[in-house]
Amino acid sequence: MRVQTRHTPNFGVARVLLSPGEAVQAAGDTMLASSFGITETVPARGGSRAGKAAPSVFNAPEGGGWIDFAPLTAGDVYPLEFTGGSGWCVSRDAILARPATIRQDPGWAPLQKLFGADSGFLEHYSGSGPLVLAAQGPVDAFELTAGELVTVRPDFLLAYPDTVQCRLRAVDQSGPQSVRTGEGLALDFAGPGRVLVQARNRRLSRG
Numbered sequence: 001m002r003v004q005t006r007h008t009p010n011f012g013v014a015r016v017l018l019s020p021g022e023a024v025q026a027a028g029d030t031m032l033a034s035s036f037g038i039t040e041t042v043p044a045r046g047g048s049r050a051g052k053a054a055p056s057v058f059n060a061p062e063g064g065g066w067i068d069f070a071p072l073t074a075g076d077v078y079p080l081e082f083t084g085g086s087g088w089c090v091s092r093d094a095i096l097a098r099p100a101t102i103r104q105d106p107g108w109a110p111l112q113k114l115f116g117a118d119s120g121f122l123e124h125y126s127g128s129g130p131l132v133l134a135a136q137g138p139v140d141a142f143e144l145t146a147g148e149l150v151t152v153r154p155d156f157l158l159a160y161p162d163t164v165q166c167r168l169r170a171v172d173q174s175g176p177q178s179v180r181t182g183e184g185l186a187l188d189f190a191g192p193g194r195v196l197v198q199a200r201n202r203r204l205s206r207g
Contacts, residue, residue: 001024002016002017003016003017003079003097004017005078005079009075009137009138010074011075012071012077012078012134013032013068013069013070014068014077014079015066015068015069016097016132018059018064018065019060020061020063020064021060022060022099022100023058023059023060023099023100024097024098024099025055025056025057025098025099026056027053027055027072028055029072030069030071030072030096031056031068031069034068035065035066037060037061038058038059038060038061040056040057040058041056042056043055069132071096073134073136075137075138075200076134076139076198078133079132080132080133081129081130082101082102082126082127082129082130082131086126086163087105087125087127088124088125088159088160089123089160089161089162089166090124090125090131090133090159091122091154091157091158092120093202094133094135094159094198095132096132097132099129099131102125102126102127102128104124105124106124110124110166114166115168115179119180120180121179121180121181136201136202137200138199139199140197141195141197143194144191144192144193144195145191145192146191147191148192149189149190150195151186151188151189152186152187152189152195153185153186153201154182155201156197156199157195157196157197158196158197159196160189163192164189164191165189166187168185168186169186169188170186171185
């Protein structure tokens with residue numbers, strides 16, 4: 001699977017190029033167009049994960065093909081390359097398209113430690129290939145040196161590698177807090193490593 005992007009960073013479209021028989025997962029309503037012969041397997045009615053509709057699976061025919069995916073809101077599209085080494089923690093609402101070579105790790109221990117028994121606003125992924133992310137506004141990055149610290153609000157966070165140290169804390173102990181949405185919380189990161197953010201607040205951008 002390869003990814004080409006256009007109309008970035010404000011109204012990004014991701015073209016996913018598939019080899020013969022290759023497949024990719026994405027929400028059905030983000031598929032803009034495709035080459036002829038691409039088939040879509042729609043999840044069973046009522047299938048969902050953590051309150052979110054299960055994605056469709058798009059399969060390429062014998063000759064291969066392409067699919068254009070467009071996020072439901074304006075913003076950037078960003079192919080995040082996985083090399084088979086360390087994984088990434090990704091904002092729950094940021095996934096646009098995922099190849100079969102990248103897996104979600106729902107039981108990843110550090111996230112369970114971060115959020116406790118609750119389902120938080122981050123998901124962990126590992127494997128190899130491009131995971132296509134959808135961002136609100138342009139994608140920006142903090143390149144942290146060893147020991148360098150940065151604080152990010154959850155609504156602006158896009159992704160970070162699991163080699164970066166992370167601490168979740170309340171902005172105001174007396175105010176409302178939610179690990180599901182990130183309300184009232186902040187994330188402290190310590191380098192070395194890269195932290196990807198989006199230039200607009202995801203929650204406010206969606207109204």
